[in-house]
Amino acid sequence: MASLPIGHRIRAQRKAKGLTQTALAQSLGISVSYINLIEHDKRSIGGALLNRLTEALDLELSTLDGAQERRMLDALEQIAADPGIGDGQLKPESARDLIARHEPWAKTLLTLRRANTRDQSLIAALSDRLNHDPLLNSSVHDMLSSAAAIRSVADIYAEAPDIDSAQRQRFDAILQEEAARLSNVAQTLASVFEKSDNDISGLNATEEVDDFLYARSNHFPALETFVESLNLNEATVSTLATRLEDKHGIAIRRIPATSMPSDTMRTSAFDPETNILNIAEGITAGTERFEIARKISLIEAADIIDAEIADAPELASDTGRERARRALAAYAAAAIVMPYNVFFETTEALRYDIDALAVKFGTSAEQLCHRFTTLRRPGAEGVPFAMLRANAAGYLTKRFPLPRLPMPRFGGACPLWAVYGAMQTPDLRVSQVAEFPNKDRFFFIARATRPLASAHGRTRPSYALMLACEIIHADRLVYSDGLNLSASSIAHPVGSTCLLCTRTACAHRQEASIRMRME
Secondary structure, three states: OOOOOOHHHHHHHHHHOOOOHHHHHHHHOOOHHHHHHHHOOOOOOOHHHHHHHHHHHOOOHHHHOOHHHHHHHHHHHHHHHOOOOHHHOOOOOHHHHHHHHOHHHHHHHHHHHHHHHHHHHHHHHHHHHHHHOHHHHHHHHHHHHHHHHHHHHHHHHHHOOOOOHHHHHHHHHHHHHHHHHHHHHHHHHHHHHHHHHHHHHHOOHHHHHHHHHHHOOOOOHHHHHHHHHHOOOOOOHHHHHHHHHHHHOOEEEEEOHHHOOOOOOOOEEEEOOOOEEEEEOOOOHHHHHHHHHHHHHHHHOHHHHHHHHHOOOOOOOHHHHHHHHHHHHHHHHHHHHOOHHHHHHHHHHOOOOHHHHHHHHOOOHHHHHHHHHOOEEOOEEOOOOEEEEEEOOOOEEEEEOEOOEOOOOOOOOOOOOHHHHHHHOOOOOEEEEEEOOOOOEEEEEEEEEOOOOOOOOOOOOOEEEEEEEEHHHHHHOHHHOOOOOOOHHHEEEOOOOOOOOOOOOOOOOOOOOHHHHHO
């Protein structure tokens, strides 16, 4: 895993403020040569020096923590690992130099890569439709039949221009009928492809929202302030339902899970015609409370949510913006049922004990894990967590990374990660000290979960959740009790994905590493 190139940001900001290396070095109490090494990414910085540097250059700490560079570096390395690009000639390590020297070009390359991925997905989808869609097949057949009929009439007119009026009238009627039929088929096809064209923008929506949340460290102070202004001291199902009905005229109706929309496993669905929020029967009280809180947030925090996404450069599609809107509504709902100050203090006191916190706040494990990742308020910061969710096939359905712990953007991660072990032990929480090839260490906590009650005719999905933090924070968690975190013997050797992992003696390897191919 390459070091993060942030020296260009330091150099650019120093010059923008009109400071020489000498002046900056004097204000920081270090040598000019050390400043030069930092600006050329020859020395890493952290701790007190990083804080002094951000103050001297009037920068936010997030500008120099390497988070943005880590995200870009991870994406560029995955491009290099793609066997369809560069024929194995791209060295992943060179991505670091590209970011350091030509960051705008690196961003442009990633934009083009995203567009290419979207277009390839569209081509595959349209190809599949052309081959298997019965509507398209029948439409093409109808077009060919009409064209053949029109061609036959045209040939008759050309070969027998002196046909009698009765026959001409009959052939004119055929022409009109087939022309109308051809026009109708063409309109049908046009509407199909117009819909397909509209769907293009959503092919990268999930990645857009991931980038949007990551760029803001999944923390939205305006939404936290909004929730605090509601003064909902007891956000129970009853109080929230009463607020929804009294303020917005929306009633709650519980319906069988089988009556919910068949294309989703959602636990609630709003009917604008009846002004009723339908909630699936059989869900927990905590989930019901969360769904009501989310609806309240969508209405009452609409202006704040719209302002957050209005100028977000990461959200390039309508689908991405809509998904971001739902994600922010869920964020506000979590803040309603787990208010920041109370939740932070209780979480620290209970040392992130998920089971104890679930009882205390009446929430699910997944809602708690999401809330952990939002605890970034200055002066009241929780443990910086990465979070992911994997389905039974191993695919990552949710992911929120850390700067030094990239998440694969497509498919699954290293099979040695605790999240996959949790699938094998659904009733146990799996703790793991994971060590990557570059010696970076993380503490993983994972557990399998089935978030929805089963209903007849539906298969209940199985997931595994995982939290990850840098090993330096592990002693703040109850799950590290009894472990010697400094002992190298307890660390499990892992990687990110097989394509990027350099471990040669791994029985779980599924494909050759591009890094080893370059050696």
